[in-house]
Amino acid sequence: xxxxxxxxxxxxxxxxxxxxxxxxxxxxxxxxxxxxxxxxxxxxxxxxxxxxxxxxxxxxxxxxxxxxxxxxxxxxxxxxxxxxxxxxxxxxxxxxxxxxxxxxxxxxxxxxxxxxxxxxxxxxxxxxxxxxxxxxxxxxxxxxxxxxxxxxxxxxxxxxxxxxxxxxxxxxxxxxxxxxxxxxxxxxxxxxxxxxxxxxxxxxxxxxxxxxxxxxxxxxxxxxxxxxxxxxxxxxxxxxxxxxxxxxxxxxxxxxxxxxxxxxxxxxxxxxxxxxxxxxxxxxxxxxxxxxxxxxxxxxxxxxxxxxxxxxxxxxxxxxxxxxxxxxxxxxxxxxxxxxxxxxxxxxxxxxxxxxxxxxxxxxxxxxxxxxxxxxxxxxxxxxxxxxxxxxxxxxx
Numbered sequence: 001x002x003x004x005x006x007x008x009x010x011x012x013x014x015x016x017x018x019x020x021x022x023x024x025x026x027x028x029x030x031x032x033x034x035x036x037x038x039x040x041x042x043x044x045x046x047x048x049x050x051x052x053x054x055x056x057x058x059x060x061x062x063x064x065x066x067x068x069x070x071x072x073x074x075x076x077x078x079x080x081x082x083x084x085x086x087x088x089x090x091x092x093x094x095x096x097x098x099x100x101x102x103x104x105x106x107x108x109x110x111x112x113x114x115x116x117x118x119x120x121x122x123x124x125x126x127x128x129x130x131x132x133x134x135x136x137x138x139x140x141x142x143x144x145x146x147x148x149x150x151x152x153x154x155x156x157x158x159x160x161x162x163x164x165x166x167x168x169x170x171x172x173x174x175x176x177x178x179x180x181x182x183x184x185x186x187x188x189x190x191x192x193x194x195x196x197x198x199x200x201x202x203x204x205x206x207x208x209x210x211x212x213x214x215x216x217x218x219x220x221x222x223x224x225x226x227x228x229x230x231x232x233x234x235x236x237x238x239x240x241x242x243x244x245x246x247x248x249x250x251x252x253x254x255x256x257x258x259x260x261x262x263x264x265x266x267x268x269x270x271x272x273x274x275x276x277x278x279x280x281x282x283x284x285x286x287x288x289x290x291x292x293x294x295x296x297x298x299x300x301x302x303x304x305x306x307x308x309x310x311x312x313x314x315x316x317x318x319x320x321x322x323x324x325x326x327x328x329x330x331x332x333x334x335x336x337x338x339x340x341x342x343x344x345x346x347x348x349x350x351x352x353x354x355x356x357x358x359x360x361x362x363x364x365x366x367x368x369x370x371x372x373x374x375x376x377x378x379x380x381x382x383x384x385x386x387x388x389x390x391x392x393x394x395x396x397x
Contacts, residue, residue, distance in 0.1 A: 001130055007032040007051050011042035011058040011070060012086065017114070021057055021086070024118050028125070039065030043073050046081075053081055055109070055128060057121075060087040060097060068097060075104025080131030084124050085111040099325075107131070145201050148194055152206050157181050159215045160380040163389065164232070164351060164373045167365045170395020174230030174264070176373065177215035178380050179207055204236045209252065216256035216263060218383050223262055227390070232264040232294060240267070241278050246285030253291075260289050264315060266296040280311065287312040294351070298339065308346065316343045320354020320374070327359055337367050344368070361396055 008030055012018035018035055025033050034049060036042035039062055046053050056074065060067035067085070074081060083106050085097060101108045110124045151157060159177035166173050181189035198204045212233045219231040239245055253260055265286060287293055294315035295308065308316075318339055325332035343350040352364050355374030364372060378389055 001054075001128070003029045003125060004031050006030065006054040006125075006128070007034070007049065009034045009036065009042060009045055009049070009053045009056045011036045011039065011056065011062070011067065013037050013059060013062040017059075017086075021116060021121075024116065024121055025057075027118060028122055038062045039067060039070030039073075042070055046074060046079075047077070052079065055082045055084060055125065057084045057086055060085060068100065071097075071101050071106060072104060075101070075106050078105070080107070082107040082109050082128050084109050084121070086114060086116055087111065088114040098329075143189075143194060143197070145197065145203070148198060148201075148203060151181060151183065152203070152210060155210075156183060157207060157210050158382070159211050159218070159231075159233075160382055161215075161218075161231070161386040162373060162380040163378045163386065163393070164230075164371050165377055165393070165395070167361075167369050167372050170393075172229065172390045172393055173371055174232065174262075175386060176232040176234075176266070176380075177211055179211050180380075180382075199236070205239055205242075208234070208236050208239060212249070212263075213252055213256060216253050216258045219262050220256055220258040222387075223258070228262075229390075230262050230264050230292065232266050234266045234268075234296065240282055242282075243278060245282040246289065249286065249291070250289050260291045264292040264294050266294045266317065267311075268296045283311050287314070297353075308342075313348060315349045315351055316346075317351045317353060318369075320352075323352050323354040323360055323364065323374075324356075327363060333363075340367050340369055343370075358396065 008025055010018055010021045010025070010033060012021060012035075015037075018037070022033055022035065032051070034045050034053065036045050039058075042056070042058065043065070046056070058067045058070060062070075065073075067087070071083065074083070083101060085101075085108070087097075098108055098111060109127045112120045112124060157179055158181075160180045161175035161177060163172055164174045164176065165171065179191050179195070181194055183189050195204070195207075198207055215231045215233050219229065222229045242248075249265070250260065253263055267283070283293055292314040293312060294317050295311070295313045296317045297319045298316050316339070318336065322332055322336045322339070326336040327333075340350050349370045350368075351371040351373060352360075352369050353373050355361055355364065355372040355376045357376055360374065361372060361376055378393075381389060
């Protein structure tokens with residue numbers, strides 16, 4: 001869409017600055033511009049505007065309803081709109097508000113420090129893209145628990161494999177095993193349709209054992225063909241509370257003929273905190289048996305440093321949210337860089353999730369990340385497709 005077709009709403013309590021923004025927009029070719037002197041008035045304009053507002057340019061410090069509260073109400077309205085923040089606040093504060101708007105589901109074009117210039121505003125407006133029609137999210141099918149039990153017994157659940165590759169030379173190092181259900185009537189069922197129900201009903205451990213055994217079998221076949229690939233399997237939160245878990249895993253993997261060093265067990269930060277004593281016993285025993293341990297979603301919990309100091313992890317898996325935000329946010333890039341440096345000093349392999357673009361890849365490669373995983377490399381796929389993909393994969397040049 002050209003700027004002439006867009007409807008702008010300028011929310012700014014300072015009359016001179018509001019008029020200045022309107023003049024800049026007019027000079028850029030805007031034909032539809034609405035104004036408001038505070039958040040409450042802006043919300044009224046936004047709700048009644050015809051045609052709907054495409055881009056909101058909002059100050060943060062306004063009397064009455066400030067810009068942050070205004071953004072919250074805009075997000076709750078669940079109407080497609082893009083926002084440009086205009087503020088003289090400190091960059092760190094603006095960064096926090098940017099994260100807040102994204103949490104409210106608002107498309108953020110960026111922030112312009114005051115005084116806003118024509119070139120800066122033009123650059124942000126050029127990032128606007130018409131909202132795509134929202135496809136209604138499919139509700140998780142109401143699958144009876146008895147049907148899930150039947151599927152488990154019938155062997156219908158299987159691992160799909162998302163590749164993990166070395167950032168140093170692009171070689172495939174392994175894959176994460178992710179549960180899928182090949183239902184005889186519904187076809188391939190995604191995990192959101194059965195994981196929550198299984199967790200609530202106490203079936204998640206049964207699923208974990210199925211995925212672990214099948215993934216171990218596949219990995220043994222890869223190693224037998226001379227492919228030194230690892231496979232990662234998620235341990236459920238409740239599993240770590242079970243006495244004897246380490247022995248059960250060791251026996252199951254041995255029954256599949258796989259050397260434990262090829263199996264990576266991923267544990268989320270919160271999972272490792274369920275019962276500290278039992279978790280530490282199980283995890284330490286597993287490391288003694290030469291299984292690799294990965295702290296999953298690193299950075300999303302509240303005790304990451306403590307977890308690393310008391311659990312013998314061999315791998316640190318950085319949450320995708322840090323990868324996404326590090327491209328544009330200096331603070332996130334510092335956190336990401338520091339996490340990678342810490343992993344190196346602790347002798348841990350660093351794995352980055354959510355590598356979805358070449359920009360993500362280049363950033364992580366420059367920061368010295370060891371392993372990448374994400375859609376830029378490949379989506380999860382069944383075992384046969386993964387094996388074909390691994391033979392054809394060409395690293396980014």
